[in-house]
């Protein structure tokens with residue numbers, strides 16, 4: 669089974685967790701896309717009555733095209749369940765997200781969800797976070813100084829750029845700094861350090877966020893509940 673098949677496997681598995689009447693957070697990325705597609709099938713074939721809360725314009729467009737009712741985060745009081753992908757997950761259920769620059773919107777939705785499920789293919793599972801560069805959303809104004817401070821702190825920051833070499837803008841018109849750390853032995857300590865830097869809006873460390881992890885494996889999806 670290749671990675672795409674594993675992503676499809678977990679996306680379809682996660683769609684089974686959605687119940688009639690739920691308000692569902694819809695994640696972003698190539699894995700979440702399979703979840704949204706499977707959910708769209710259930711809406712169409714079973715008449716499942718749900719409201720989706722998207723985490724990006726891309727997901728909103730996909731869900732709308734599939735006939736899923738959509739509401740914005742500020743038009744609901746809570747979210748029953750959010751299903752999203754991740755870039756890296758360690759054995760303590762801590763993760764890195766934001767490879768697609770959506771982590772701020774995703775974190776706002778997931779923080780207001782009663783339950784969070786992550787769906788990942790087995791290549792995303794790591795012993796220690798950090799091989800994947802950590803995305804940090806920063807306000808453009810003064811971002812040079814955030815970069816300088818990160819260098820002074822011993823990190824390797826890089827402003828993410830588009831195909832024309834311009835800083836890539838997030839949905840909220842901010843920049844993304846990708847921080848090459850190599851290894852994050854203490855994600856909580858790094859998360860606190862980053863969020864306390866003036867100009868940082870949100871980092872891609874999702875700590876103590878996930879309730880259930882579904883890992884795509886050739887022998888079938890592995891479901892692990894985070895009971896910590």
Ligand SMILES: O=C[C@H](O)[C@H](O)[C@H](O)COP(=O)(O)O
Pocket residue numbers: 695696697698699700752753754755765766767768769770771774
């Ligand atoms: O900003 C993007 C999101 O955090 C994605 O959920 C994450 O990058 C995983 O994406 P994919 O499923 O495409 O690997």
